[in-house]
Amino acid sequence: MSVDTQQAPRPRAGRTVAGRRRLRGALTRAAIDLFLERGYDTTTVDDIAAAAGVGRRTFFRYFRSKEDAIFPNHDELLVDIERRLADSDDERDPVETVCDAVRLVLDFYLRDPEVSLKRYALTRTVTSLRDKEVASVDRYQRVFTRYLRARFQAAGDPLAEMRAPIAAAAVAAAHNHVLRQWLRGDGAVDAHALADQAFATVRLAHSPATPGEPGDRTVVAVLRTSAPAPEVAERITKALARNPHDDAR
Amino acid sequence: MSVDTQQAPRPRAGRTVAGRRRLRGALTRAAIDLFLERGYDTTTVDDIAAAAGVGRRTFFRYFRSKEDAIFPNHDELLVDIERRLADSDDERDPVETVCDAVRLVLDFYLRDPEVSLKRYALTRTVTSLRDKEVASVDRYQRVFTRYLRARFQAAGDPLAEMRAPIAAAAVAAAHNHVLRQWLRGDGAVDAHALADQAFATVRLAHSPATPGEPGDRTVVAVLRTSAPAPEVAERITKALARNPHDDAR
DNA sequence: CTTGCTAGTGGCACTCCGTGCCGTTAGCAT
DNA sequence: ATGCTAACGGCACGGAGTGCCACTAGCAAG
16 A cells, blocks of 8 residues: 555566576476475465565466476477477488487486476376476477478378377487486486487387488398397398498487 | 255266266266367356256266366276286287287277267367376376386396387377377278278387297398388388288287 | 165365456666 | 556456265165
């Protein structure tokens, strides 16, 4: 009521892009810490907003829902990914391109281990948070599927429609596996190396490769029908890899 | 107030298992139809309950949330799946076993095309419903992952930890692809045939196969390094398939 | 038949989420 | 200094989901 009530005249964070980012980050940290301390459903949005020094209404200008508070801005990451895919070299293996793109996400998590670890503890524990996480993974997966379908079709694969979503799911799963191992490993895991391995596995299984490349050679693989498929795949790759022109990571 | 207010003295549906099932089905149908007619968020839980002739409170005894109303009972399906996996023949290809298990889900949807189609229309349109759907897929995927990890490890695959979630994701994606094609195809798609094809693709990419099987032969594959991987895979499978002992679907 | 027990039901009240609305105010430009 | 703009905070409202409890249908025992 009174005009001169003395209350903190904080500057308006949202005026600049950097300001918005800062406040968003503060809210996320507050949410994560409160959820871990007091439990997810015993923490109200009011609590989070108060902890970040803003009003409840403002919270919902930064996050669509209470669950969203702990997650990175996937919308931004998604446009990065889509740009990366759109700008990609059409000569390259499409699955490799997608693997490269998903590294953007991996790197994002790796950049802030503190928050990533806490978030992981929450998504493991709280069902609704895990569901949100899974939903966001699905959005990436859809983008990958669209890209791969177009590329597979362009390459004349009659099963493009089927292979695209399967390959996209495999890439997403590989990424999730790497991230999870890293989160559990407590610093002992080299995420990038593990990613190399995981993506190589996926490419081996799902890459179409482009025909008629330079360095085209003929190899002869001798196999036993009962050999484990991964072993077969490994041997063949090794054979194919003795190809000087390809130094894919 | 008055004791003799004349109101429908419906029998209590939930006394028997069949009764519970019936009421659950009625609620699901009511929810789906109302969501399609009036839109998801302009339909309240009260509306759904009233349409099914029960109280709002009862609705929440059958479904955890408003979103859940349109979905089949995944909990029941999940125990079926887990039992199927637990009872599976350990001699068989684990990926094949999982593919077989996921057919239980596929068949479930196929059994009621009417409802499945309407549900699909909703999950395509309403974000929160799609998210729920995706979350349930993830639960199946986790079960598959656990099973595959154990089997891969038992087979001595050092990369079991990595291959399991990737293969599980591929199987789930294959299933989703088949289901989606069937839902879009308006009866023109043979879901089982498509599933055979999709699962064959997945097995080709992710099956470890067991060594030392009867009918073990040696095949020679002649390949060009630049050949598309699917083509390579196809040729090799063909070669390996000339194996009389294996009549996998 | 009567009595008691059990379990599903429905109503009530409550908390909290998410949103529309609006007055207020910081920060900027003119 | 004066307006303009856009974020902010408060308020109120509808609806989701839950705990509580009285009620009653259906069953079991006497």
